[in-house]
Amino acid sequence: xxxxxxxxxxxxxxxxxxxxxxxxxxxxxxxxxxxxxxxxxxxxxxxxxxxxxxxxxxxxxxxxxxxxxxxxxxxxxxxxxxxxxxxxxxxxxxxxxxxxxxxxxxxxxxxxxxxxxxxxxxxxxxxxxxxxxxxxxxxxxxxxxxxxxxxxxxxxxxxxxxxxxxxxxxxxxxxxxxxxxxxxxxxxxxxxxxxxxxxxxxxxxxxxxxxxxxxxxxxxxxxxxxxxxxxxxxxxxxxxxxxxxxxxxxxxxxxxxxxxxxxxxxxxxxxxxxxxxxxxxxxxxxxxxxxxxxxxxxxxxxxxxxxxxxx
Amino acid sequence: xxxxxxxxxxxxxxxxxxxxxxxxxxxxxxxxxxxxxxxxxxxxxxxxxxxxxxxxxxxxxxxxxxxxxxxxxxxxxxxxxxxxxxxxxxxxxxxxxxxxxxxxxxxxxxxxxxxxxxxxxxxxxxxxxxxxxxxxxxxxxxxxxxxxxxxxxxxxxxxxxxxxxxxxxxxxxxxxxxxxxxxxxxxxxxxxxxxxxxxxxxxxxxxxxxxxxxxxxxxxxxxxxxxxxxxxxxxxxxxxxx
Numbered sequence: 001x002x003x004x005x006x007x008x009x010x011x012x013x014x015x016x017x018x019x020x021x022x023x024x025x026x027x028x029x030x031x032x033x034x035x036x037x038x039x040x041x042x043x044x045x046x047x048x049x050x051x052x053x054x055x056x057x058x059x060x061x062x063x064x065x066x067x068x069x070x071x072x073x074x075x076x077x078x079x080x081x082x083x084x085x086x087x088x089x090x091x092x093x094x095x096x097x098x099x100x101x102x103x104x105x106x107x108x109x110x111x112x113x114x115x116x117x118x119x120x121x122x123x124x125x126x127x128x129x130x131x132x133x134x135x136x137x138x139x140x141x142x143x144x145x146x147x148x149x150x151x152x153x154x155x156x157x158x159x160x161x162x163x164x165x166x167x168x169x170x171x172x173x174x175x176x177x178x179x180x181x182x183x184x185x186x187x188x189x190x191x192x193x194x195x196x197x198x199x200x201x202x203x204x205x206x207x208x209x210x211x212x213x214x215x216x217x218x219x220x221x222x223x224x225x226x227x228x229x230x231x232x233x234x235x236x237x238x239x240x241x242x243x244x245x246x247x248x249x250x251x252x253x254x255x256x257x258x259x260x261x262x263x264x265x266x267x268x269x270x271x272x273x274x275x276x277x278x279x280x281x282x283x284x285x286x287x288x289x290x291x292x293x294x295x296x297x298x299x300x301x302x303x304x305x306x307x308x309x310x311x
Numbered sequence: 312x313x314x315x316x317x318x319x320x321x322x323x324x325x326x327x328x329x330x331x332x333x334x335x336x337x338x339x340x341x342x343x344x345x346x347x348x349x350x351x352x353x354x355x356x357x358x359x360x361x362x363x364x365x366x367x368x369x370x371x372x373x374x375x376x377x378x379x380x381x382x383x384x385x386x387x388x389x390x391x392x393x394x395x396x397x398x399x400x401x402x403x404x405x406x407x408x409x410x411x412x413x414x415x416x417x418x419x420x421x422x423x424x425x426x427x428x429x430x431x432x433x434x435x436x437x438x439x440x441x442x443x444x445x446x447x448x449x450x451x452x453x454x455x456x457x458x459x460x461x462x463x464x465x466x467x468x469x470x471x472x473x474x475x476x477x478x479x480x481x482x483x484x485x486x487x488x489x490x491x492x493x494x495x496x497x498x499x500x501x502x503x504x505x506x507x508x509x510x511x512x513x514x515x516x517x518x519x520x521x522x523x524x525x526x527x528x529x530x531x532x533x534x535x536x537x538x539x540x541x542x543x544x545x546x547x548x549x550x551x552x553x
Contacts, residue, residue, distance in 0.1 A: 178420065185417045188406035194388040195366065195398050196463060197422030201387075 003176070006311045007168055010259055014161055018154060028153040032225065034266040035160035039218040040239065041246040041258035042167045043211035046174075049252035050183045051207040053099055054113040056236070058243050060123035061212050062219025063234025065091040069220040070142045070229045071133050080146045080224065087220040088213050094119075095212025099205045120236050127231045139230025146224030156225050163221060167214045172255070174210065179203060187253075241283050242269070248290040251297025255311040260298055318377075319344040319503050320365065320396070320471050325374035327360055327527075334360045335527045337374070342471065347497055347504045349514040349535075352524035353547055358507045359401060361524070362473050365505070366398040367391035379470070392422050397464035398473040403456040405448050405463075411435065412444035415462045422467030434465035437499060438492060454485045458492075465496065471503045472496075478510040486510060490517050511548075515539065523547065 014035070021027035040058060047053050055061070065087030072083040098119070102112040127134045134140060149155040174180065182203045186193040190200050223229040232238060242265050250261020268286070272279040294301075299310050318341035327335040335357045342348045352358050363369040365376055367388040376383045383391055392398070397418070405414050416431040423430065435441050438458040443451070451459065457477060464472050477493065478486050490513055497504055508514040514521070515535040523531040523538060525547040531538055538544055 181413075181417060181420060184408060185406050185421075188408050189404050191368070191388075192400070192404045192406065193417070194368075195392055195400075196418045197389050197392040197467060198417070199387070199389045 004172065006255055007165070007172065010168070010256070011161070011165055014164070015158075018157055025153055028157060030266060030270070032153070032157045032160055034263055035157070035164050036218050036222050037242055037246060037265065038259050038262040039160070039164045039167045040215055040243050041250070041262045042164070042171055043214035043218075044243050044247050045252060045254075045258045046171060046207050046211040046214075047095075047099075049247065049257075050175075050187060051204045052109055052187050053102065053204060053208060054109045055095070055098065055116045055208070055211075056113050056240055057098070057116040057119045057123070058215055059234040059236055059239030060116075060120040061091045061095055062215045062222070062239060063123060063127070063229075063231075064094060064219075065216030066219040066223035066229050066234060067127065067134060067140075070140050070145065070223050073142075073145045074140065075133065084217070084220045088216040091216025091219065092209045092213040095215070096205050096209035099208030100201070103201045103204055117236075120240070124231055124235065137231060139228045139233070141227065142223050142229050143227040146221075150221065150224045159221065160218070160225070163218055167218075168255075170210060170214070174207075179206070183207065237280055237283075241280075241287065245283060245287055245290065248287070248295065248297060251299035251301075254297065254299040257297050257299045264298070317344055318342065319379055320505070321377040322361070322365065323375040323377065325361070325364055325376065326372045327357075327364060327369060328372045333527055335364070335371075338524070338527070338529055339374075340522050340529060340532065342503050342505055344470075344503055345497070345501050346520060347493065347506060347518045349518035349521040350505060350507045350524065351509075351511055351514060351521060351538075355526075356524040356547075357527040358524055359475060360527075362398065362475055362505075362507060366396060366473055368398075389421075392467065392469075393424060395424070395467075395470035396473065397422065397467045397469035397471070399457070399460040399464055399475055399477070401475040401479065403453070403460045405456060405459055407448050409448065410444065411440060411446050411448065411451070411459055414448065414459050415466045418463035419466035422463075422469070424468075427468075430466045430468055431462075434462040435459075437465060437496065438462045453480050454489070457481075457489075461492075461496070465500065465502070468500075469502060471505065474504060474506045474508075476507055476509055478508055478513050486513050489513070493517055 017031050018028060021031055044058060047055050068090045069083040069087035072078050072086055073080055098116055128136050149159060182198045185198055186200045186203060194200050226233060246261035246265040247258060249264050250257030272282045275282060302308050303310050321341040323339055325335055325338045326333065338361060350358055364371050367386050370385060378394060378396060406417065412431060412435065415435050419427055419431040435444055438461055440455060440458055440462060477489050481489060494517060506514060506518065518535060521535055521538045522529055523544050530543045530547060531541045
């Protein structure tokens with residue numbers, strides 16, 4: 001099982017974080033949020049890193065799942081064991097749909113970016129418009145509706161660690177299968193991949209569906225953990241931008257990149273907190289710098305400079 | 312087609328229009344199992360369009376492609392590949408992030424009906440790049456990259472290989488090598504080869520039969536010797552005699 005040594009290291013290190021936090025609720029919340037963003041970044045790595053599909057609707061996908069889950073739990077008084085899977089399926093279905101339409105219509109990376117960005121706007125307006133279900137800008141209180149374990153800081157942390165590990169295991173298994181070779185080939189050259197017998201459509205849609213399911217699962221559970229689900233929780237600025245920064249910073253198409261990147265982003269977020277509303281400006285500048293000058297990411301950089309064999 | 316040989320790949324009245332322009336008009340021909348069929352014609356004659364229709368990259372406006380009697384029209388590119396029709400491209404396109412062997416293994420893994428990878432090394436040896444298997448693609452020259460593409464196609468163990476310009480951009484020695492290689496590939500694997508080529512001299516010496524396209528239509532079919540004497544062909548390439 002040497003192949004999965006890094007997974008064990010990640011699991012052990014992250015499992016020890018609460019000890020370092022020393023029971024401080026503030027740091028426990030930061031660490032839990034970092035886990036959510038790690039899971040989201042793992043998902044985005046699969047969509048954008050491996051299959052070059054620029055989904056600019058990560059918040060909207062996670063948010064669709066979250067709203068489906070909370071609204072169904074509240075309005076229909078269903079168990080979260082039923083509504084969380086409904087949310088996950090919604091996100092997976094939407095992600096697969098965007099991917100399928102983009103392959104079918106031959107949308108390039110830019111047009112898929114525009115289509116999914118438009119969906120982000122639609123989602124935001126839909127949440128504001130369907131006030132009777134969503135309670136508009138104010139948001140819905142989800143406290144007490146979901147799993148009791150998600151009301152406690154310590155148990156919540158380990159639940160999200162579990163979600164992250166599930167996401168990582170799914171990701172590792174997919175990449176170790178035929179799909180790993182297929183997505184490497186298709187991200188290099190789609191026509192040559194097709195001519196070699198690879199069903200490019202299937203692998204892109206599969207990657208999008210699996211990744212969107214991960215986005216949705218973390219989103220639905222986050223909605224319960226957060227105690228309130230509102231448009232700002234799942235906005236473009238609160239989800240898509242941090243995840244983009246985390247993935248680019250950590251390193252696309254690497255196993256550890258999303259983990260390291262999201263952890264680094266959590267630290268950056270704390271550092272810029274004193275700037276208040278100007279933090280988005282910092283993120284914008286950071287994103288530009290990353291795209292222009294540091295597209296490789298930390299993991300590939302460490303591999304080169306320190307001659308490490310990081311996965 | 313030599314008598315007694317079954318047709319493995321058949322085009323029936325294939326037409327392809329791009330907007331109002333017809334790139335191919337009612338092209339029909341058939342390739343016999345195991346033959347090397349040359350496809351020549353001046354620039355813009357529709358040679359690459361024809362290969363795109365045969366490999367499922369484009370759909371014909373009308374007409375049919377039959378492979379061992381089965382209608383392939385409308386199948387996706389990867390499905391056509393898996394059925395046993397491999398294709399190389401005019402400008403070689405590979406998977407730059409992979410090694411030479413990995414490039415070829417992709418063909419064996421996904422293009423072979425049973426997903427076997429043992430054919431990858433065998434076909435790399437066949438094209439003479441067995442020694443370079445661990446090299447990155449960026450270290451290869453144009454001819455070698457063309458050979459990797461051919462090896463990837465062969466690793467799929469296809470029944471038909473469509474070769475789009477194996478010779479363009481090569482020097483005379485490389486052309487000689489490639490000609491020998493194409494003969495060797497056919498004799499060792501028995502695969503049917505449909506070969507589009509600009510370097511007419513090279514194709515004349517290797518193929519058994521030639522189809523000449525001009526303005527999207529078949530203007531002549533025959534042995535290389537017959538084609539060399541054909542007035543319509545000479546006219547298409549050189550213009551009418553004054």
